[in-house]
Amino acid sequence: MSELFPRKQIMGFVFSLILTAAALTVYFLNMSFAKGMVVLLVTAFVQALLQLVVFMHAGETNDKWVIYGKVAFMMAIALITVFGTLLIFLWDM
Amino acid sequence: MKVDHSLPLEYSTKQNGLNIFGFWVFLAAEIMLFATLFTSYFTLEHRTAGGPNGTEIFEIAPVLIETFVLLTSSFTIGLGVHAMRIGRKKAMMTFFVITLLLGLVFIGFEIDEFITYIHEGATLQTSAFTAMLMTTLGTHGAHVTFGLFWGTAILLQVKKSGLTPETANKSFIFSLYWHFLDVVWIFIFSFIYLKGMM
Numbered sequence: 001m002s003e004l005f006p007r008k009q010i011m012g013f014v015f016s017l018i019l020t021a022a023a024l025t026v027y028f029l030n031m032s033f034a035k036g037m038v039v040l041l042v043t044a045f046v047q048a049l050l051q052l053v054v055f056m057h058a059g060e061t062n063d064k065w066v067i068y069g070k071v072a073f074m075m076a077i078a079l080i081t082v083f084g085t086l087l088i089f090l091w092d093m
Numbered sequence: 094m095k096v097d098h099s100l101p102l103e104y105s106t107k108q109n110g111l112n113i114f115g116f117w118v119f120l121a122a123e124i125m126l127f128a129t130l131f132t133s134y135f136t137l138e139h140r141t142a143g144g145p146n147g148t149e150i151f152e153i154a155p156v157l158i159e160t161f162v163l164l165t166s167s168f169t170i171g172l173g174v175h176a177m178r179i180g181r182k183k184a185m186m187t188f189f190v191i192t193l194l195l196g197l198v199f200i201g202f203e204i205d206e207f208i209t210y211i212h213e214g215a216t217l218q219t220s221a222f223t224a225m226l227m228t229t230l231g232t233h234g235a236h237v238t239f240g241l242f243w244g245t246a247i248l249l250q251v252k253k254s255g256l257t258p259e260t261a262n263k264s265f266i267f268s269l270y271w272h273f274l275d276v277v278w279i280f281i282f283s284f285i286y287l288k289g290m291m
Contacts, residue, residue, distance in 0.1 A: 003179060004172065004175070004176055004179075004181065004184050005172065006172075006175055009168065009171045009172055009175060012168070012171070013164070013165075013168040013171075016164050016167075016168075017161075017164065020160060020161075020164065020282075023282070023283055023287060024157075024287070026287050026288075026291050027153060027287055027290055027291065031291070033291065036287075036288070036291045037288070040283040040284060040287060040288060041283075043283065044279055044280055044283040044284070047276070047279045048276045048279060048280075051167065051272050051275060051276050051279075052276075054171070055167060055168075055170075055171040055268075055272045056268075056269055056272045056273075057174075061100075061104060061110065061113075063110070063114055066114065067114070067117050070117055070118060070121050071117070071120075071121060071124070073121070074121035074122075074124045074125060075124060077125060077128075078124050078125055078127075078128030079128075081125075081128050081129065081132055082128055082131055082132045082135065085132045085135075085136055086132075086135055086136070089136045090135070090136060
C-alpha cells in the first residue's frame with residue numbers, strides 16, 4: 001500500500017495546502033492592499049511552480065528545457081498582456 | 094512501433110513523447126486564453142454599474158471548499174499517474190475515479206455559487222464586473238466539466254485495454270490537463286476571490 005503514496009507527492013500536497021493557508025492570511029488578517037498583493041503574488045506563483053515540477057513531471061525527460069522554455073515564454077507574454085493593459089487602462093500611464 | 098523500456102510507459106514511443114510535448118504547447122496557449130480573461134476582469138472589476146461588487150457577493154466558505162476539493166483532486170490524479178508508472182492498473186483507476194468525483198463536487202459547488210449570485214442580483218447582464226466574473230469562472234468551470242467527460246472516456250479505455258503505451262499516454266496527458274486547471278483555479282482563488290474580499 002505504501003508504495004502507492006510516494007513521499008514526493010505527499011510533500012507536494014502538504015506544501016500546496018500550506019501555501020493556500022498562507023494566501024488566506026490576506027482575508028483573516030488586517031493587511032494593507034500592497035502587502036496583501038505581495039503575499040498573493042508570491043503564494044500563487046510558488047504554487048504554480050510546485051504543480052509544474054512535482055505533479056506535472058515537467059523536468060523528467062530530455063525535452064525538459066523545451067517545456068520549461070515554452071511555459072516561461074507564454075507566462076511572459078501573459079504577464080505583459082495583463083500588466084500592459086493595466087498600465088494603459090487603470091494606472092493611466 | 095519502437096518501445097523504449099527505460100522510459101515510463103507514457104513516454105515509451107517517439108509518438109508518445111511528441112503527443113505529450115504537443116499537449117504542453119496546447120497548455121501554453123491555454124495560459125494565454127486565461128491571461129486575456131484575467132486582463133479583462135482586472136480592467137472591468139470596478140465597473141459595477143450600480144450592481145453588487147466583489148466584497149458584497151463573494152463568500153469565503155464555498156470558495157475554500159472548492160479550492161480544497163480541487164487541490165485534493167490534483168493530488169489524487171498525481172497518485173494515479175504514480176500508480177500507473179508502477180503498473181498498478183486497479184489503483185490507478187481508483188485514483189482517477191476519486192479525482193473525477195472530486196471534480197464533480199467542485200462543479201456542484203460552482204453551480205450553487207452561480208445560482209446564489211443570480212439570486213443576489215448579480216447576473217451576466219448586470220454589469221461589466223459580473224459579466225467578466227462569470228465569463229472567467231465559467232470558462233474554468235467549462236474546462237473542468239469537459240475534463241469529467243474526457244477522464245471518464247479514458248477510464249473506459251484503460252478498463253478495456255489495460256495499461257498500454259497508448260492508454261498510459263492518454264492518461265498522462267489528461268493528468269497534465271487536470272493539474273493545469275488546478276493552477277488556473279489558484280490564480281482565480283488568489284486574484285479574484287481573495288483580492289476581492291481583502
